Amino acid sequence: MARSRRAQGARRAGAMVRALCAATALLAPVTARADGNVLRIGIITDMSGPYSEGTGEGSVAAARLAVEDFGPTVLGRRIEIISADHQNKPDIASTIVRNWIDTKGVDVVAEGVNSAVALAVQAVTRERGKIFLISGAGSSDLTGKSCSPTGVHWTHDTYASSNATAKTLVARGKKSWYFLTADYAFGHALERDAARAVETAGGQVLGKVRHPFNNPDFSSFLLQAQGSPAKVIALANAGSDFANAVKQAHEFGLIQSDKTVAALQVTLTDVASLGLEMVQGALFTASFYWDRTPETRAYAERFLALRKAMPTAYQAGVTSALTHYLKAVRAAGTTEAAAVMARMRETPVNDFFAQGGKVRSDGRMVHDMYLMRFKTPSQSRNRWDLYELVATVPGDEAFRPLGEGGCPYVRN
Incomplete structure (x- = not known):
């Protein structure tokens, strides 16, 4: 009987802890959305699977290089990077990104290696009106039948x-x-x-x-x-x-x-x-x-110092896309997706990754291959x-x- 009472007490205590956690979770979205002093970048990538060597933590490092190039703030807001492993599962990726947008105040999502994952994430960002800068995924459907007015396919496609x-x-x-x-x-x-x-x-x-x-x-x-x-x-x-x-x-x-x-x-x-x-x-x-060029070599040396490896195209694309995005935010004077996308489309891409690149109305960033x-x-x-x-x-x-x-x- 004593053991039974102790067990019941433990269950009640556990229930109270879970309730407290749930209440805290409910409060978290309010705090995140109310924080207008931070622009959050979410890197959704493969941290542990077959694409992790060419993307993964290296893509997070590439995002840091973009912030280093641009500066730590934009429109008076501190720039923050968060990241997650999608495990190459579209449902997990969708859940993570939806949570990022709804509760963590993420303004832009980037990378998205694995086309099935990217297609799922693009559906979420399209629904939520957030910009998705795609670098790792390759399916040309991302700017075809599954395109998005807030999606930009940066690096390559099939x-x-x-x-x-x-x-x-x-x-x-x-x-x-x-x-x-x-x-x-x-x-x-x-x-x-x-x-x-x-x-x-x-x-x-x-x-x-x-x-x-x-x-x-x-x-x-x-x-x-x-x-x-x-x-x-x-x-x-x-x-x-x-x-x-x-x-x-x-x-x-x-x-x-x-x-x-x-x-x-x-x-x-x-x-x-x-x-x-x-x-x-x-x-x-x-x-x-x-x-390929003095500019690509200079970028690669910086990346090498961080990762002890040369950058892949996907990782370089993360740096280039985020830098272009941050410049567009500054020029537009807002993070509102339609205004930022308009600036991204009207501004040529001239950096270490591309010269004379252009973002088309279907979201394809066209550049030399x-x-x-x-x-x-x-x-x-x-x-x-x-x-x-x-x-x-x-x-x-x-x-x-x-x-x-x-x-x-x-x-x-």
């Missing part, structure tokens, strides 16, 4: 990443293609956009196979690709999926065969981990490379000396034409 690579390979006689595709929003969009580029250039898609996201074993998928008469095996994946597929393609002898393995989306950190022996000579398209080739091991001077520039692709040629994406805000 259309631009595949366009120049596919056209160049087809022009070199690599006309028959087989796709090995990550089975989620990003992979589907990358396969679709690359296939369109192949067929437009006069090539043919002979087949495809789709693998699970974050997949450790590609043997069965590579066997199917190996059995195809296609000359090109196109990897429509990214992050650890890309790295694992390349490693196992090397083990299967595909890299050394008469087939060409095409990398449609490349992350600097994945290539550094793989080593050039496995990818040397292959062509791909990049939105940013740290060693770069056809690159992986160096050979003998050409590389250090761990991060990985790419050589083959050609610059003007932004209007690299990205999908405005009228072809199906963005309802453009039509209306």
Whole structure:
């Protein structure tokens, strides 16, 4: 009986604690919304999964560099950065971002690697009227059928990443293609956009196979690709999926065969981990490379001091996008999304990331892309000396034409 009374007392005490916590939670939104002295930036990213090396804490560091460049305040408000791991789950990402906006007073959300996550987050920010600066995610649907009047797709997309690579390979006689595709929003969009580029250039898609996201074993998928008469095996994946597929393609002898393995989306950190022996000579398209200009090198040295690694395109995009956003807030004299978006669209992007970049009405930031080739091991001077520039692709040629994406805000 004594134990029973003690247990009941413990349950009552626990209930009181939970009630107190709930009351505190109810008060928190009021405090956060009432705090007009802080502009909050929320970095939603992959901190622990297959994209974490190329985004993650490095994207948070990239946001800090943007604030360092701009200054600690805007419109008399202190700039604050918060971050969270979305675990590559759209429902978790949506919950986090909704809570940020509703209870923590977040003014702008940035990064959003993983297209399924970014599409979910964009739905929340569109509903809440907040700006979403997308850097890591790639699906071109983010400025197409799923576009947003408050969304800006900054760094790359599946259309631009595949366009120049596919056209160049087809022009070199690599006309028959087989796709090995990550089975989620990003992979589907990358396969679709690359296939369109192949067929437009006069090539043919002979087949495809789709693998699970974050997949450790590609043997069965590579066997199917190996059995195809296609000359090109196109990897429509990214992050650890890309790295694992390349490693196992090397083990299967595909890299050394008469087939060409095409990398449609490349992350600097994945290539550094793989080593050039496995990818040397292959062509791909990049939105940013740290060693391209004096300005990119200067930015990269600052990033290296923080992270002991060179920045990926996604991380560099976070710095560039947030700097442009903060300048627009200052020019507009408000954080109200429509006014800030108007300033972002009317102001060219001229920084270490892009020269003459422009934010279109569908949210696409149009800038030059770069056809690159992986160096050979003998050409590389250090761990991060990985790419050589083959050609610059003007932004209007690299990205999908405005009228072809199906963005309802453009039509209306």
